Structure formats: structure tokens, C-alpha cells
Amino acid sequence: MTQATITPDGRQAGPVLMDLRNITLRFGGVTAIKDISFDIREGEIRAIIGPNGAGKSSMLNVISGFYVPQEGEIWFKGYRRGPMKPYEVARLGIARTFQNIALFDGMSVLDNIMTGRLNLMKARIWSQALWWGGAEREEIENREQVEKIIDFLEIQNIRKTPVGRLPYGLKKRVELARALAAEPRILLLDEPMAGMNVEEKEDMCRFILDVNDEFGTTIALIEHDMGVVMDLSDRVVVMDYGRKIGDGTPDEVRSNPEVISAYLGVEHA
Amino acid sequence: MQNAQAAQAGLQSIPALLARNAERFGNRPAYREKEFGIWQSWTWAEAADEIRALALGFLVLGLNRGDHVAIIGRNRPAHYWSMVAAQMCGAVPVPLYQDAVADEMAYVLGHCGARFVVCGDQEQVDKVLEVGDRAPSVQHLVYTDKRGMRKYDHSRMNALAHLQAEGRAAEQRLGDELDARIAALGYDDTCVMLYTSGTTGKPKGVVLSNRNIIETGKNTAGFDHLTAAEEVLAYLPMAWVGDFIFSIGQAYWAGFTVNCPEGAHTMMTDLREIGPTYFFAPPRVFEGQLTSVMIRMEDAGRVKRWLFRHYMDLARRIGPALLDGQPVNMLDRLRYGLGSLLVYGPLKNTLGYSRIRVGYTAGEAIGPEIFDFYRSLGINLKQLYGQTEASVFITQQPDGQVRSDTVGVPSPGVELRIAENGEVFYRSPGTFVEYFNNPDSTASTKDAEGWVATGDAGFFEQETGHLRIIDRAKDVGRMADGRMFAPKYVENRLKFYPNILEAVVFGAGRDMCTAFINIDLTAVGNWAERNNIAYASYQELAGHPQVYATIKQHVEAVNESVAADPMLSGCQISRFLVLHKELDPDDGEMTRTRKVRRNIIAEKYADLIEALYDGRDAVSTRTEVTYEDGRKGEIRATLTIQDARTFQSQTMQKVAAE
DSSP states (O other), X not given: OOSOEEOTTXXXXXXXXXXXXXXXXXXXXXXXXXXXXXXXXXXXXXXXXOSTTSSHHHHHHHHTTSSOOSEEEEEETTEEEOSOOHHHHHHHXXXXXXXXXXXXXXXXXXXXXXXXXXXXXXXXXXXXXXXOTHHHHXXXXXXXXXXXXXXXXXXXXXXXXXXXXXXXXXXXXXHHXXXXXXXXXXXXXXXXXXXXXXXXHHHHHHHHHHHHHHHOOEEEEEOSOHHHHHHHOSEEEEEETXXXXXXXXXXXXXXXXXXXXXXXXXOOO | OHHHHHHHTTOOSHHHHHHHXXXXXXXXXXXXXXXXXXXXXXXXXXXXXXXXXXXXXXHHHTOOTTOEEEEESSSOHHHHHHHHHHHHTTOEEEEEOTTOOHHHHHHHHHHHTOSEEEESSHHHHHHHHHXXXXXXXXXXXXXXXXXXXXXXXXXXXXEHHHHHHHHHHTHHHHHHHHHHHHHTOOTTSEEEEEEEOOSXXXXXXXXXXXXXXXHHHHHHHHHTTOOTTOEEEOOSOTTSHHHXXXXXXXXXXXXXXXXXXXXXXXXXXXXXXXXXXXXXXXXXXXXXXXXXXXXXXXXXXXXXXXXXXXXXXXXXXXXXXXXXXXXXXXXXXXXXXXXXXXXXXXXXXXXXXXXXXXXXXOSSOOOHHHHHHHHHTTOOEEEEEEEXXXXXXXXXXXXXXXXXXOOBEEOTTOEEEEOTTSEEEEEOTTOOOXXXXXXXXXXXXXXXXXXXXXXXXXXXXXXXXXXXXXXXXXXXXXXXXXXXXXXXXXHHHHHTSTTEEEEEEEOTTSSSEEEEEEEXXXXXXXXXXXXXXXXXXXXXXXXOHHHHHHHHHHHHHHHHHHHTSTTTGGGOEEEEEEOSSOOOGGGTSBOTTOOBOHHHXXXXXXXXXXXXHTXXXXXXXEEEEEOTTSOEEEEEEEEEEEEOOOOOOHHHHHHHHO
């Protein structure tokens, strides 16, 4: 199980990075996730899809540690993970973007991305306030990393623009940049293409693939756009009403009758 | 005489000039590029080292004398280095337009038989790979930007930095060979080959020798007193002759600094940060900047608006005179000084023109208001007239003799004559050697005595000796009733309106003139926003009745001004339509330097032209469009056709009055 295997498209998939076992999540009387198990392998792009209300975002929130499931275990890098605060999860190397953009509107793109590196900065508050000694060196080092990401995502022209003035598609890209700035092991993307036009979607797809390819970042993403998911991902988990109804390569999932009925609404005989 | 001096000094090639600069200006910056948010710089000595390493790398790959090396990418030091490195090996650099689609590239790569291709990034590599068998000569690719390239089959490609490392390692083995090849470069050897985009037919490879480039660089650097202290911003396509002359010819001759922007979309920010002292831009850049200034002033507070208007009026009145050194009274001078402090200085700083000493515009006619705006701010903006075959310079305006309607006096060393049909001919040290593998075209363009036909009709002004260009000679025609038809003349007047980006006028052999209009999305979009006009697409905005009404006013105003010229009064536009898409080089409607390809447009939109002439009010059409990645699509639209008022020509009115 921990050995590297070759996925059908010839890509090398690494050992299991995160393993979710029998997760159940309830809000009062509502069961959002029912006994779901799947794993995420090192270096792959793993998609979670499903109709509205299937529990995809809840699942992502479980992975990111925002929700603590009532039942089930989460294993990360070979260790079982107990209940954690979001900042502890972030320190483990999990970064995410949000379905509804959560950036600081009044701050510049550069400063927003710099906040992504907060966990990687060690200088004390006084040293940072005076911007002296270690703090200065540290900021220069971190700025270098941030500039590489700015270059990578091709947002040099908006480096100093306040985020509030940017169009939607670019804000999404800035959010991705901020998540990348944390140098994550796993990057969680909550509907990265929602509300985008075709061109913006194509750009975003390219960036996601490039991130995966260039930095070797493992990516878990939720997405509505089936075409995008099938093109991007190595493996797909399909959810419906809180249950897992499919898991496998895009081709396997596409031909799974249960998935087809969930998506196309085939009548249940 | 001067040739002899240059020859004596051994400065017969670009690599020789590089060696001189590395010695003389060793510690001065030769190249700067903004990357990762910081201006990285290379001195002449460092640049020489980088270029040598690259040249050795080419030798490792087996580059032979006389081979062609294609370079496709945006303006980056590494790409300029590739050109000079290829020259060092005795090969010929061939820069290509980076926005060309694979089909266009296939032709050029196949035509010049390039063995090596230097690509800027993955996008360019993909295009060259797509060309594949259509350019069988291509053996090896070199790419600058490593991003996304990890998984490619590297048996036939290299990263540029790796090639340099290989070259450095081979210094002892191949150093002597390289020195021998550099020493063998002669004044009449090929320096560069540039493909002219051509408003008609297939592109032609213009062969320019070291003599062409170095003589032109030397003469024109002298004309404008360019020194090693100049700063230029290299942002125009590398495949265009102008960039080669400014960023290599003149830069290597004078030893000044070439600054490369971070990317095309940061050009304006980078321009402001560098503050070039010597600047070249086609009119559309100046138009775009002026439009954005005007749009932003409309958003400014009342006091600022008043200040701006008041001082711009003053500047318009006396600014050009001050710049030309003509007498201006003391009070006005003082007021202009105050204006500099309050308005002109900050404005120039915002535009990036604080330090500008010499600015040039060429390629298209520039609107007199736009021209005067910059001149009145004290920016020494001038015009030049040139073409690839002349190594750019044919005529240019000397300081103090600048006007918007002439293109100046012959550049140093250039002889000019006007043929009987009005076509302009020139002969100069910059005159090209030949069209590559195309003796027929060479013979029909350049005669035995070295005179070259420009294809433009023009005349010398009696009193000043300045050249004025009317139109492309072959575009000047007659209408059905024998009146003169000069489409460019009318189009330029239309394009002087910020709302109109492009215009194409038809009428040769017809009884009236008609026009296609392209709106300028920035200007019209801003206007729509201000007036609460909602639109979802370019097409919808273009077809909006109020947009039509505005364009109609512009067309009628142009008609009125055209009517004032008895010779051209027949060119008034009777009917027009606003096109549903922007004319685009990807669709072949314009050249890569954004000149309208009249014949192709006439052919492609034959249905629209027919509708313009048969009196219909509207026409529906389908148009094929090419996306940036070469895929094709189709847009459908129903276009409105409107009539515009035409005016009696003044001479005719006189006749009528009598």
C-alpha cells in the first residue's frame, strides 16, 4: 500500500500521504458525511466531486481540521492525527483556498501573499516591529520566495494593486498564490474554477497542473465542472448525500452507473 | 572615410563592438531585466562573458558558419545574447514574432532552414514541436524559461543556462575555434535576417549585413548625440527591425543600457521605474497613454481638473515653442515653470518620461493633438520614417524642426528621390543586401544602382525640405468617376479620434467611399461605464446605437475636413459600419506590426462590403476567428449600416456660388 504505483496515464504516484478511514460527520441530527474512507497519495491530484449538498466542502473541512468528525480516523504522513486547531494543521503543511474568496481586500497582492508565509517566519514581534537584524533578513528571504510564486502565477503586473480592486478570476489566482506561499505538502482547493469564464478556467487548470508538476505539491480539489475534473485529476472520489459512491481514475468513475445516475438523475427503478 | 576608420579599428561586427564595450565600459550596465520584482543587471564585461559561454555552447551543439538560428521570445537579455552568440559562431540570427501561430512559424523556419531554435518558454517550444516535419531542418531547441519543461523529451533540447554551462566547460577545447570565427567576421557578412511581415503575400527574409547595422547605428547615434549614458526600454517585438537597431545596433555602437521589462503586461510600470532617456514607441502607445491620462483626469477632483486644464492650455500655446528654442516672453516662461512644478513634472513622472531626451514615433501617422500634447509637456517627441529594408532609418526629424505632418529630412548617409508617379526611392549604407533565397523580389525592389522603392507615395515640402508621405503608392487609386482615392489619408484622420482604433476605407473603382470602423474598447468602454450603458461583450458594445451615433459624428467631422482638400474630397465616407470584432494579426487581417491588410480584409468581409454598396440597413454575417493557441472558432453577428453626411468640396461650392 505504501509502495509507489503507476497510475494508468503513466504518472508516478507516491506513497499514501493522507488516509481517511471511516469518517462520519454530524451536525446535530444531520449527517453530512457517512462512513467515508479514501486516501490521498503523495504528488497526485485528487478530486472530490458530487452534486450540491453532497458533503464535499464538509469533507475538505475535515481534511483541513476545521471540522472534527465524530467517528473515524485521519492518518497523515503515517501518524494518526488527533483533533487540531487550524493553525496546527497549517504547520503540518496543509494549505487551502476558499470557495468564497477570503483575502484582505485593503492589502496589496504582495502583502496578501506574504501572509501565507507567516508560519514560516520565526522573528519575534519586537524584532519585526523594529525591522532589525533577523527580521530584516527573514523578510528578504521570504520576499524572494513570494516573488518566485508571483512569477510562477504571472501576476507581476498586479503586485502592488490592492486586492479589492482586482477582478474575480485574478483574486482566485492570488488566493492560490497565498496558499502556495506556505509551501504546503497538501494543497486543498475549494472550487478553484467557480464563477470563472472559459479562459480563466483554462489558465487556472494550467496553473494547477504546473504547481503539481513543478513543486510536486499534492493537490486535493473540489470542483463542479466535470470536464475540468476529468482532465486534471489522477483519481476522483464521488460523493452523493454524504456517501461515497465512486472512487477511481476519471475513466472508471465516468463509467460507474451510480455516478451517472447521481449526476444525470436517472430514474431509480 | 568613416568606414575606413571603423574598419581600421576592427569594429566590423557586433561581437567586435561587444569586445570593445567590455573593455571600455566594462563596469557600466549593459543589460537590465526586472525579474522577481528586482532589476537584475549585467555590466558589459558580464554580458560579454555570458554571451561567450552561450556561443561556446552553440559550438558544442555543432553550430556551423552560415547556419540560421531562430530566436522566438519576448525581450529578454538572454535572447539578445543568443543573437550575438550566434553571430560569434559565424551563424545568422533570425528573430521571429513570438505571437506568431505555428503555421506562420512553419513557413519561416522552413524558409531559412534554421537548425537551432532558441525559445523563450514552453509555449514557444510547443509551437516549434507542433511545426515538426514542416520544418525538417530544425535539429535542436534551446529554451530560456525552464517552467513546465521538466517532462519533455530532452534528447533534442536544452535549457539555455545548461547550454552556457556546457559552453563554459568547453572553453579550453573550443575557445580557439570561437576566437577564430569571431576574427573572421567581415563588414559585409550577414549580421541578422529579419522577416518582413508584409501587408501582402508571404513574409520575406531581409538580409542585413554588419555594414548595414553598424553604419546605421553610428550615423543615427551621431544624429541624436546618443551616448553610453542612455537608457532604453526594450519592449517592442524582437523580430522587428527597429528593436534590432535600437537594442543592438545603436546600443552596441554607443554602449548604452538596454532594459527589459518583466513582461508585456508590466511594461507601463517598468517604463516609469526606468525612466528611459531615449524612447521609441508606435503612435498607439502614445495614444493609449494619453487616453488613460484623460480618463483619469475625468475622475479627479474639481481643483485638480481646473489646474490640469489651465496649465495644459498654457503648455499647448507655448510648450512646443520652448522646446524648439523659439523666443517666448518672460511672463509665459515663468508661468510654464510653475506649471512644470504643479502639472507637467508629476505628469511626465507618471508616464515615465521624466528623463526623456529623445523620443521617436513611427510606423503610422500620429494624430496632431497627441503629438502636440507630448511636445507641449517638453518631451522631445519626433517622427521618423523607415522600413526593414533600410535598417529602419530613411528620414527623421532634427531637433527644433518637428511637425506632426512631416517625417523629416533624410537621415545621415541616405539619398532620396521621388519618382514621377510620386513613389519615394532611397539609397543608403543601411540598404539591405537581398531578400533571402528570393532573387526575383530582390531585383524588383532594389535596382542595380542600389535604389530601393519604398512603395510609399510622398513629396518634399518646398520651403523646408521635409518629406511628407501621402499613402502606400499601390493603395492610391481612382474612384469610378476618376477622383483620387487615398484610403490611408482618411483612415488616419478617423483614427485620430480616441474612440476609433482602426478604420478601413474602400472606394477604389466605386462611385462612393465606405468604411469599416473598429472601436477602441478602452475609450468606448470607459464612456459606456460613465453613461451607465451595460454591455456584455465587445460585439454588443460595438453594435450599440449610441456608439453608432458617436462614430457617425466622427465620420461626418472627418468628411467635413476631407472636403476642404479639393484633391481628396472624393474620399468622403458615405456609408459605414462598426465591425463586430477587432481586426487581429492572428486572423491575418493585420500584420504583426499592426498594419491593416487591405486585400485580405476585402476578401474576408466581401459580404459586408457588398452590403455597404447595395443600400441595405443591416447585414448578418459569420466570421471565422483564430484563438491565440491556433484553434478556430466562429462568431455571428448582425451589423447595422449607417449613412453619413458628406460635404460639397469647397471648389465646387465656389463654382456653384458663381
